[in-house]
Amino acid sequence: MSYRSEVIDHLVRPRCVGEVPEPDGVGESGHEACGDVARFTARIEDNVLRTVRYKVYGCAACIAAGSALAELVDGRPLLEAARVSLADLEGALGGPLPPGKEHALTLTLDALHKAIEDYWNRNVEALLADGGYAGNGAARGKTVVAAMSGGVDSAVTALLLREAGYEVAAVTFRLHDGEKGSRSCCSPDTVLFARDTAHRMGLPHFTLNLKELFNRRVMRDFVGSYAAGRTPNPCVACNAHVKFHAAAFLADRLGFHQVATGHYARIADGPSLARPEDASKDQTYVLWPMPKELLARTVFPLGDYRKSEVRRIAEARGLAVAYTPESQDICFIPDGDYRKFVRKKVATEPGEIVDGEGRTLGLHSGVVDYTIGQRKGLGIAAPTPLYVTEVRPQSRQVVVGRREDLEVTEVRVGVMNWFLDPGEASMVQVRYNSLPVPCTLRDAGDGYWVARLEQPTSRVAPGQSAVFYTADGERVVGGGIVARTGS
């Protein structure tokens, strides 16, 4: 193994060594037990990295990479600095590092990005405010912040926008600590992968730490809902309070006009949400809580494409993400066992399983284990299959009944968000991936609405979303959270 002269030069004459006094951003990556620690400090003004200083404990490659990276970004605008890729850094070091040393590039680049992330994070109170971040949307022009998760949809979103002539900045959100491939020393693999994907497209990439926001607005609600006998939808909560607000926050900071995600939905006049080209991927059901003022500055490029086309585009452009599998689970519960997750967060107490007449049929070990429509795990022998029809957290009772007991004809909905006049609502969808049923809607006062379903519908659970569509079924009129059901 031997190093190039450029590496030795950076080692012998390191540039930009030290720490910025009273920095605006500090980023550290690595861990001394792994043998490498990189630390970047920066003074940032007017979205320019006025001064960047670095320190590295580690092998010669890490020290040289820190020096080369600091030299590349010192004094540069954030948008330029955030575009510096592993390949750029490798180039500044004269070419590939010796085998086994490539990690030095990832480590130092990650530390720089964490310093920029820290800078955003110091101004993040606006996102945590009770009403949520409304955004100023002052900027105009063909500029867009595109959320990138590391998956194929969001990568192609950014690509399509760039090809449509937008100036694109990519952003990845840190939402929780349960990422797959998390290691103690660097950012989770998903973040590194998203960053690399953005850089390969020549886009600047930023990371925002939204763990606190996500915890307050999504995870607590998720756990609390189960404890209260409701069936939550965390994706809805995230779209309502986290993702678009954060993207708008970054857009405002960068002076960018619009925000984009890889959701399958269209934006129609109003603005309102409309079904996408690919009906099988339709995500309008989880987007209903988007604030109108944010929807007004949002772009959903994938609304006009089929998923198969998106995969083809990714393959044709050589995006490595083309081969990543579809993610379906709740993102913060990688093993999919949400009961175990909820049980870790709330105390559970045993209670009774009763029938519709209040007769005790058996015992359970906690209401959090049950949701409306559930058939498995009841532990009761019965001539006909039994289903959970109601969860009563106060009396710790789980009510079971026959299949037909699940059917409801009336749904009471609250926490409304309207895009169009409620009078246009003529269908309602009550579960993800189910068909909307015709309904009539009346205002029940106090912010609640009651939908009368024209056909009995089963497995409608409090906590889930009810989304109303126009008569042709194409546009979202509005939506809300199911409070109660009846027949």
Place this chain on the structure above:
Amino acid sequence: MLDADAVYLDNAATTPLDPRVLEAMLPHLYGPRGNPSSLHAAGVAAREAVEEARWSVADLVGAAPEEIIFTASGTEADNLAVLGLARACGDRRHVVVSGVEHAAVREAARCLESSGCEVTWLGVDEAGMVSPEDLEKALRPDTALAAVVWANNEVGTVQPVGELAEVCAERAVPFHADAVQAAGRLPIDVAETETPVSTLALSAHKLYGPQGVGALYVRDGVRVEPVLRGGGQERGLRSGTQNVSGIVGFGAAARLAREELEERARHERELRETLISGLASIPGVRLNGHREKRLSNNVHVSVEGVEAEGLVLLCDARGYAIGSGSACASAATGHKASPVLLAMSRDEREAFSAVRITVGKENTADEVEGFLEAFSAAVEQLRRVSPLYASS
């Protein structure tokens, strides 16, 4: 690209070839070459040269010439001893090995472990010393062999090999010592009354001989199963045509080492002491290994707040060649802490920050003084870069 002006302070990795050794080798590189196994005159000449070298190598350790088996490296000699001793006593399936062995012995023992042998890894104290009592306790009726390095290649700690070998001899357990670093620096005598080892590994390029030649001393009567099979050279223990010029070089180097041993050791010790006291004046520098019972040429330190690789390269840029931890480990296995230092209760950070400075007979006091200055500057520079070192 060798810088002719560079000061070489990595003699434990390899030593420069002594011009007198080269002189002895040249006729066997230039001239008509024979195979030592051939019957014709050229073969006879080659054979005689090899046998003469065998005498010289045997003399260096107090052995009989027929007890010396030439190999292609110290590593090969260690493998032949560990694998060969274990395989020669078929039903004994237990092996005792110290925690501070060179990789050649360590990995050979792991190989035995993976083929079903049980290995007891002997612990060491903070200085890297193995205790004879521990060894005695570890021995069992089914122990096939025990192995302890004579002097460790990284930290230079010299083991009480006489006592250790005695413990094994009393129990009739074969004992192997890796003397690759010790030979030429310490007096070695394999006489039963001195150091009753069964086998002893040697290497030419650590004592100013050529690279690519090693030897295994095998005490008369000790059974060793060969590893390499073929033409039956070297008493059947190491098949393959001998490296005649290399062996001749080994012989010449061994002869010179024996003649000059005391003078070399005295010279090295002086330089070593200058280094140790000079390095002690740099804050956060800690000597690893035994303060007294260490090789005459070895200085091994951990430097707080920096990592070895950068230190080695910065010294190199300033014209001084030193080793990082163990030269073999850094190139071959990448980023792993030295097992030897971990066995000595050093933490990973101390292990990653360890450098080895090993002087030789050619080094001068001026060179050592110059090095101390360069090293101190390199440490200071890296600490300025290090986020883990707060300068006071």
